[in-house]
Amino acid sequence: MDNTISPLNHIGCLVASLDEAIADYRILYPTGIVSEIYDIEEQKVRVCFYTIGNMHIEFVEPHQAETALYRMLQKKPGFYHIGIFTTDIDKETERLENEGYRKINKFRSAAFGNRYCVFLYNNEMHLIELIEAE
Amino acid sequence: MDFNQILSEVTTIYRKVLDNDDITLTPETTAIDVEEWDSLSHIELVVAMEKRFKIKFTTIEIQNWMNVGELVKCIEKKING
Numbered sequence: 544m545d546n547t548i549s550p551l552n553h554i555g556c557l558v559a560s561l562d563e564a565i566a567d568y569r570i571l572y573p574t575g576i577v578s579e580i581y582d583i584e585e586q587k588v589r590v591c592f593y594t595i596g597n598m599h600i601e602f603v604e605p606h607q608a609e610t611a612l613y614r615m616l617q618k619k620p621g622f623y624h625i626g627i628f629t630t631d632i633d634k635e636t637e638r639l640e641n642e643g644y645r646k647i648n649k650f651r652s653a654a655f656g657n658r659y660c661v662f663l664y665n666n667e668m669h670l671i672e673l674i675e676a677e
Numbered sequence: 678m679d680f681n682q683i684l685s686e687v688t689t690i691y692r693k694v695l696d697n698d699d700i701t702l703t704p705e706t707t708a709i710d711v712e713e714w715d716s717l718s719h720i721e722l723v724v725a726m727e728k729r730f731k732i733k734f735t736t737i738e739i740q741n742w743m744n745v746g747e748l749v750k751c752i753e754k755k756i757n758g
Contacts, residue, residue: 611717614696640736645723648716664720 546638547631549676553592553599555624557616561591564602568593585650588612592654601626601654624662624670632675636661644671678756683730683749690725694718704746730756 558564565577578592587607593600603623605613615623629635632649640646640663647662647670658675665671678686688702695713708714714722719739726748727733732755742748 609712609715611713611715611721614713614718618696645720646736647720662717664724668721668724 547629547635548673549628549630551625552628552674553601553626554622555601555603555626555670555672556622557612557620558602558604559616559620561589561602561604564604565591565593568600581652581654583652583654585648585652586610586612590654599626624672626672626674628674628676630676632659632661632673635673636663639663639665639671639673678753680749680753683752683756684745686729687726687745687749687752690729691722694721694725702745704744704749706745707743726752732756 556564561580568575572593572595574595576594578594580589580591582589586603587605587610589604589606591602593602603612605616607613636646636649643666644663647664649659649661651657652660652674655674656677658677660675661673663671663673684702684704688700691700691702691711691714692698695711695718697713700711700713702711708719723734723739730752732752734751738751742751
């Protein structure tokens, strides 16, 4: 089966506050570009992207206490997933599942123009986000 | 291990993974009854149970459990053969 995934697109970073995260990264990269803020109801989070050159950091702010992401944030804020575009999200999901990856969910994300995204755990329990390419 | 012993072990796993010592599971418990039990934590629970009981669940098994009782029966069948 052909591999349909793109190079790494973004790193997802759990934060308590989008504003504070942006301010922190402004110190590191003053010329970074901030995207609009998206409310991802499916995930119970608000997100935005901080772009430095060709690299995007996705700040993810969980806003509901009884969610796995909120608990993850309480235990250890920080980088928690990588995002990758794919030209065939279902085929790629199936390929990864056949290799032992665990699919968590598939949903449409406002952060990517309402395209489909799939979160999976790999065998190391790292989170991978597949994003449907345009 | 019998059904009740497995249910007790599963309860311990849920409390640890979901970080809530007040969780009490019964065979009838579903995800609706446990606030912290969402799609992300579901996979964490599955992996924690696989490690504890040294078993592997299939995707179909994971999708077909209707409640904790069915999950425990599935574990019981796997470890007792």
